[in-house]
Amino acid sequence: MKITLPAYAVANESFILSNSSSCRRNLEVFATAINNRESWSMKMLDSSGIPKPGFYYGNKFWLGVKSQCLSLHNNYVENNYPPFEVNYFAAYFYYDLETTKNNVLTLGLCLPNICTNDELSLILRKIFNERNLMMSDIYEVDYTFLRVSDLKTNYHYLLNWKSIIIELIIFFTILMMIFGSIYDVRRRKGMKKLNSSNAVLTYNNDSPRNLVITNNNISNDLNKQKQNIFGEIVLCFSVYTNTKLLLNTKKGSDSSLKSIHGIKFIAMVFVIFFHTKQYTDCSADNTYYYTKGTTNLLVEIIDRSSQAVNVFFFLSGFLIVYNLYSREIKNKLNGKEPTKPTLSSLFEALYKRYLRLTPAYMMTMGITYICFSHFDDVSQLFIPTNVKFHHSLIYGGSKENCDNYWWTHLLYINNLFNFNEMCITWGWYLANDMQFFIIGYIITTYSVVYFYSSAAFWTILMVSTTIVSGYVSYSRDYFLSQFISMSEEDLMYKLPWMRIGPYLIGMAVAYYLIQMKDKINLNKINIWILWILAPTALIGSIWFHKTEFSILEMAFYVAVFRSIWGLSIGWIVFASVTGYGGFVNTFLSREIFVVLGRLTYCAYLVNPTIVFLSYFDADEAIHADIMLQLPMFLGIVVLTFFGAFIFYLMFETPYISLLRVLTTKSKYK
Secondary structure, eight states, X not given: OTTTXXXXXXXXXXXXXXXXXHHHHHHHHHHHHHHTTOHHHHHHHHTSOOOOSOGGGTOOEXXXXXXXXXXXXXXXXXXXXXXXXXXXXXXEEEEOXXXXXXXXXXXXXXXXXTOOHHHHHHHHHHHHHTTOSHHHHHHTOOEEEEEEEXXXXXXXXXXXXXXXXXXXXXXXXXXXXXXXXXXXXXXXXXHXXXXXXXXXXXXXXXXXXXXXXXXXXXXXXXXXXXXXXXXXXXXXXOHHHHHHHHHOOSSSSOGGGTHHHHHHHHHHHHHHHHHHHHHHGGGXXXXXXXXXSOOOHHHHHHHHGGGGHHHHHHHHXXXXXXXXXXXXXXXXXXXXXXXXXXXXXXXXXXXXXXXXXHHHHHHHHHHHHHHXXXXXXXXXXXXXXXXXXXXXXXXXXXXXXXXXXXXXXXXXXXXXXXXXXXXXXGGHHHHHHHHHHHHHHXXXXXXXXXXXXXXXXXXXXXXXXXHHHHHHHHHTTOOSOSOOOHHHHHHHTSOHHHHOHHHHHHHHHHHHHHHHTTTOOOOHHHHXXXXXXXXXXXXXXXXXXXXXXXXXXXHHHHHHHHHHHHHHHHHHXXXXXXXXXXXXXXXXXXXXXXXXXXXXXXXXXXXXHHHHHHXXXXXXXXXXXXXXXXXXXXXXXXXXXXXXXXXXXXXXXXXXXXXXXXXXXXXXX
């Protein structure tokens, strides 16, 4: 039995510990109880891990049941409970197997609590080095012992300086939200009473006239009412005002662009699906199902949904041109000269963009850092950071990476580093977006005065990203496959010169729309052709069920498919704005999408962390089955947007408003 049950093997090898070891004495009691088939020892064995089926298909979790083990508390009842306190340990081993990635085996063991990690490491290293377990011979695999974790925490990570800063910001924010909301409500009530007392007014000795007091009257009066700096700061955190701002679908955006919110929401749902699949892959007991071992259509749809992020690149490029040119048109109508590009205007735009994105982004990184620190201690599904073979891409980042590379996120250059050097791997998008913003702003502002030079620069960038993308694919012998190595992800997925295509397409579509908006007259045949081509190109550019390309064909595909996505989304936006959107525009412009579209930034930030919290503290690895997981995916979507709403109220809108207030005040000093 000891050659098949790891926990029993550990108990039988306890003799290598010193005679004075309490762990040795308890393990000997455990081994004797097993030999006598005592009930409590069987429960401990039953709570410990054993070799599981599916090893060659990615089942790297030989777990027991943590909650079941910990329920065997220290209340001694003969034959039912152990005569010592027990604990659940996780041991990690590296093994070499070509059919699966991330080859770190996790073994769960229910053993005496008195045993230290070092003592169990000594025993386990001997067992696996001497190949005492039958599984070593069956699989013909060599295991390299890595470490043992007792899966306990004293919450030490909450006391380092990074965590303390995050905790203080959270505490300060909650406090300000409470004060701001109370102050806002009391202020509104006071103004309403003031308006009510003056509801009957006399003008020029005429008869009294009754005034209708509405919420808009109150809001206007509140806006006109002079505030001191403290009042303005506190109001930035008002839950009441910020919620009204979120739910206000009538103000703050061009009504012709409402469809953009619907596009953003749908794209974000697909991104959430992909993130859920990507970041639960590491906790699945059949990862082969998620890689190259399945032809399931739904799996392929979710896997390809990673490309939905191109929608956001397109929209960012579109909006920077559309907004700037719309402003220039207004200036022209008011008799003003075209805005000339200056270095100061670039720095001002970059400064505003940085303040717009950074507070929520940094808080995401800080909260996720605390989560990583917690999972490092207590999760049996999350490989600890100090295990040599930890893969940040699979796990979304690591505590160690946050300690060493947090500054790359702060400077928005983390996409130039490998995934294994990122604090939060999904931050690659924010870095690209910021870099593209700088490029897009320069091109757009210069195009107002120097159009042909700007157009030439745009063309050079477009041709360059196409050629470079194709060349990288060809030089790496890249094939269409879901099973992508870490090095290929670093080269193919996140670098700006591989990703800028949709952004540039968005800029071009916005420019054409601004210039031709009142001159476009398409007949029904052209409209139908474009509406057929756009979705076909959108789906066809990523959908190749049971298809493989040659290396050359794949290089061509990689060179153009993201730009094709941009063109397809471009038609949907173009048609919606110019009146050719039909029922598609009607659907995408629904007011609920305006609200949800405003939450997509925070949804992108919080989604992976919500996935971690949902899966990484579980007793068992998940079994990848798309039909069973689809309801969970939908649940993650709901949780993500709920979390995004909380994040929006806490860290996005309040700090943007606060920075705006402080910046405005400093200008007039």
